[in-house]
Amino acid sequence: MTRRPPTPFVPFISGTGRTLQNLVRSIESGALNARICQVVASRECPGIEWARAQGLPAVVHNAVIPRDDLAELMADSGAEWGVLAGYTRLLDLPDLWQSRFVNIHPALLPSFGGPGWYGDRVHRGVLEAGCKVSGCTVHLCDSTYDTGPILAQRCCPVLDDDTPETLARRVFELECELYPEVLERLFSGRVSIEAGRARIIPA
Ligand code: GRF
Numbered sequence: 583m584t585r586r587p588p589t590p591f592v593p594f595i596s597g598t599g600r601t602l603q604n605l606v607r608s609i610e611s612g613a614l615n616a617r618i619c620q621v622v623a624s625r626e627c628p629g630i631e632w633a634r635a636q637g638l639p640a641v642v643h644n645a646v647i648p649r650d651d652l653a654e655l656m657a658d659s660g661a662e663w664g665v666l667a668g669y670t671r672l673l674d675l676p677d678l679w680q681s682r683f684v685n686i687h688p689a690l691l692p693s694f695g696g697p698g699w700y701g702d703r704v705h706r707g708v709l710e711a712g713c714k715v716s717g718c719t720v721h722l723c724d725s726t727y728d729t730g731p732i733l734a735q736r737c738c739p740v741l742d743d744d745t746p747e748t749l750a751r752r753v754f755e756l757e758c759e760l761y762p763e764v765l766e767r768l769f770s771g772r773v774s775i776e777a778g779r780a781r782i783i784p785a
Pocket of ligand 1: 599629687701757
């Protein structure tokens with residue numbers, strides 16, 4: 583069977599770029615059959631510096647990207663998907679790109695998601711609520727925070743002596759496995775959404 587051509591996508595970042603680096607590693611290892619056509623950052627950050635150092639086309643948009651500009655950026659880049667990788671700004675998605683953007687969140691949505699729920703705040707919230715499990719969620723984006731149809735989730739235990747930092751580390755390890763796996767399935771399949779429930783159907 584011939585392998586499909588690498589799926590072009592645009593990662594959106596705001597911070598360290600660890601998620602982006604993990605995706606690049608997955609591409610290099612062959613686990614993710616994809617290519618990055620453009621990196622977009624919401625500000626100057628270590629992630630965009632890293633992207634530039636790798637020779638990836640990188641651009642910073644300091645303010646909310648107007649819908650038409652986003653449509654143009656995606657079309658010009660030749661991307662088929664937008665992949666949020668630690669992007670903290672809300673995107674105003676053009677109609678054509680609804681259900682064509684994916685995000686990963688460091689908790690089991692719909693809990694601990696929405697405006698203000700990012701970074702260590704998420705893990706602190708999980709500990710304060712006394713949860714015994716946490717994890718991560720990959721979901722399609724709509725134009726609000728953390729609310730599109732869920733594609734996949736993976737859980738880990740919350741330990742009695744966890745701090746936000748130790749929990750964050752455990753969840754991030756799960757993210758590094760789950761995100762490339764789901765993206766590979768997504769890029770080689772189709773998504774069906776019925777009554778808010780998303781399914782990836784093999785092509
Ligand atoms: C991760 O926790 C991810 O769930 C969230 O952003 C964090 C990664 O950001 N979306 P970064 O890759 O360290 O910049």
